[in-house]
Amino acid sequence: MVTIFYIAPNWESIHMDCVVKRVQSEFLAAMAMSTIKAINRAGTEAFGYADRPSSWKAYVRRLVRMVRSLATLLDHLYERRRSRLALLEMTDEQLKDIGISRCDAHREGLKAFWD
Template sequence: MDTIETIRNEWIGQAERPSARPTHVRRFMRVVRSLSMWIARLLERRRSRLALLEMTDEQLKDIGVSRCAAHREGLRPFWD
């Protein structure tokens, strides 16, 4: 039973140990992750605006958007 407890305690110790990466690397990875998420949101916004332009009048009526409002929203830049 001592061997199992030793192995288990080693695993727990590894999980509690702070990351071996230096602080600047973790900060850089956080910035890269944040930037990629921001770009993904911009692209998704653009895709949804383009989808508005492709909808029929019946589909727009179902979601409560006029053709004029859909056109105005669809032509907005992705960063806006």
């Protein structure tokens, strides 16, 4: 008499519940990947990168736009700091003309430029 043992791999099972769980997990994984791809696609379309060519000129244009926006931001912060320092230099009569007390001007003048 000959006895043959067959050891089945995990994915090959007699029990149907294992097969159902495997199919469900594969389906959920596929759904998750399609959702992630849809989110990435929507994100690139929202920022206008969907149809742009990935060329050197496009890269330079984005870099120039980023540098310009950074320069604009720094200019705005510098102007805010200058106006706050000007408040500190004003006399009491000038502060009274614009309706600010010395205490308010001092508090505003000592704030950091990013506040």
